[in-house]
Amino acid sequence: MDATQSRPVRAIVLGAGYRGRAYAAYAVAHPDQLEIAGVADPEQAETISAPRYWHDWRDCLAARPEADIVFVTLPDALHYEAAMSALDMGYHLLLEKPLARTEAHCREIVATAVRRGLLVMTGHVxxxxxxxxxxxxxxxxxxxxxxxxxxxxxxxxxxxxxxxxxxxxxxxxxxxxxxxxxxxxxxxxxxxxxxxxxxxxxxxxxxxxxxRPENRPEGAADRCMECPAAIERDCIWSARKMYLEYGERLGYMFADTSRKAMEKVVEESPFGRCVYACDxxxxxxxxxxxxxxxxxxxxxxxxxxxxxxxxxxxxxxxxxxxxxxxxxxxxxxxxxxxxxxxxxxxxxxxxxxxxxxxxGGDFNLVEAAIRLARSGExxxxxxxxxxxxxxxxxxxxxxxxxxxxxxxxxxx
Ligand SMILES: NC(=O)c1ccc[n+]([C@@H]2O[C@H](COP(=O)([O-])OP(=O)(O)OC[C@H]3O[C@@H](n4cnc5c(N)ncnc54)[C@H](O)[C@@H]3O)[C@@H](O)[C@H]2O)c1
Structure with missing residues (x-):
């Protein structure tokens, strides 16, 4: 029996944001099937439990950690470079969609994986x-x-x-x-x-x-917390309402959903901007x-x-x-x-x-990736x-x- 059949599949997570955490949660629920061998993230790597951490995905791959599959759950702009590096090192990939930002790069990732007999499963949950x-x-x-x-x-x-x-x-x-x-x-x-x-x-x-900027109400501020109360009160899109009142609907996007953390989101992050003053x-x-x-x-x-x-x-x-x-x-x-x-x-x-x-799609997708990665089919x-x-x-x-x-x- 192949050793990979009797031990959990080992995964590296590049990007411990919303998607990285969603897939890594499978290892907590099914430790007999999946083990997280390391996590790379500059800000929140430790929100996923693992024996090794890195700040950047490049440092992680440069260390060539022992793993079967790499979960690429980075921002879109980093997918191509990270995916190509991981494929070059012989890892299977669970690569979040979009595979890459251009058609040429998507085709190159898939052609490389096919040539090397490696898996690229994308997050089509x-x-x-x-x-x-x-x-x-x-x-x-x-x-x-x-x-x-x-x-x-x-x-x-x-x-x-x-x-x-x-x-x-x-x-x-x-x-x-x-x-x-x-x-x-x-x-x-x-x-x-x-x-x-x-x-x-x-x-x-x-x-x-x-x-669009031309739809901004007259007198509205660039950030919702600085907006005149008369305007903010009637604004459907107020960040204060979105993150401090609607709660549940967007909370799952953040690792820390405490009142204090969400107030910081509204006060300091790009999510506190007026919807008519974004790029x-x-x-x-x-x-x-x-x-x-x-x-x-x-x-x-x-x-x-x-x-x-x-x-x-x-x-x-x-x-x-x-x-x-x-x-x-x-x-x-x-x-x-x-x-x-x-x-x-x-x-x-x-x-x-x-x-x-x-x-249920997130877990079923991870399960399918694990099955394929260990099957060698x-x-x-x-x-x-x-x-x-x-x-x-x-x-x-x-x-x-x-x-x-x-x-x-x-x-x-
Ligand atoms: N399949 C789906 O349904 C679905 C849903 C949402 C997002 N996505 C995709 O998943 C990917 C991640 O989205 P998300 O919502 O988790 O975003 P996110 O911002 O929550 O997570 C991305 C993480 O990558 C980290 N990161 C940034 N630069 C890094 C670097 N150099 N090295 C290591 N980590 C780095 C960030 O700190 C962040 O924690 C995106 O490509 C997105 O399009 C897919």
Missing amino acids: LRYTRYFAHIKAILDSGELGEVVSIAHQESVGFFKIAHSHCRGNWSNSRKSSPIILQKCSHDFDLFHWWLGRKCRRVSSFGSLRLF NDVPDHQVVNMEFDGGATVSLVMAGYTERNVRTTRISCTGGEIIGDGETLHICRFGCCDADLDATSGPFSHREHNPSRHG AAEIRACTEGSLESHLIAFAAEESRLNGGRVVELK
Whole structure:
């Protein structure tokens, strides 16, 4: 028996932020399967328990720690360099999406991994949730016939569009990556996976409607805590309300959610800025139309201004349809509708025994990465690695189309 079969898989975590902590939590829940061998982060490495720490991912890899897999959960701009270095050293990768910020770099990472027989699994957690996997199982069963069209909406949530895509890390496409890649590579991954076919053509429109300097109320300050009370009180986007009152909705993004720490966030960090005085440029709404091999059409709406952060889906097949509101699936064969299936409770739930976010997807994804890394199954590893690229290619094509007035872009 290979030694890796009898001991936990050893992982190095590069970047101990929200994603690094989410994946590392698997080692706490399943110490027999995963061991964190070291963590690199300049600010919060020790929020993850490990025997070794480094300030920078470069120092960590230079030390060539004993490990099987590297979790790259760094800011987008660092993915390419860190991924290429780790692959050169022979580590498998759980590489957060986006794989890299340009199509050329994404292709290079995947080609390098394939050449070296290494795994690149990206953070497409949704296909690892019961809800979305159940859709896949129904489509694969053929019970509803062939998929003809999909209408899908990613509702970002008003709190998340302001936090991540106006004030936060993913607000400026030059510094991070286009929002359609950042937010919707998950959705493109679902379409590609559900249909089992490649996307051929894409067109897209979208823009930044609200968080622009010209929409700033007269007299508003640059930071919410310095804003005149009369303006701040009526502002939906006030950082004081977002981080000190809405609490739960954004708390999971921070390692320390004590009142004192969150006050510091509002008073000192970029998250305390007025939403009309940030250096943001990413769209707050975008639509993408796609045609897949075989003719199935898909439309995606990315909507920033919604109450909830949820994905809703309608899939029309030749013999029936699936309607999903993000929690419940209504599955109907034409002429004889089945009962609704609640995908977040009862037999479809992973919540009770899997406390991670993303409907259980985070843990299931880590589990799949561990299984592949220790299996040595060349064909499966290659399929997973190449599959990671597809969603990114659709996103890059969509952004190219949007920047060219909606021109149709053919995927190579
Ligand atoms: N799969 C998903 O659903 C999902 C969700 C959110 C974010 N992401 C992706 O995950 C990645 C991380 O996002 P996050 O939300 O965890 O961000 P984050 O800011 O919470 O975490 C990033 C961490 O990297 C650390 N870091 C920065 N420079 C470093 C360096 N030189 N060496 C070591 N560590 C360094 C930062 O200190 C920070 O703790 C991003 O690429 C993002 O796009 C994926």
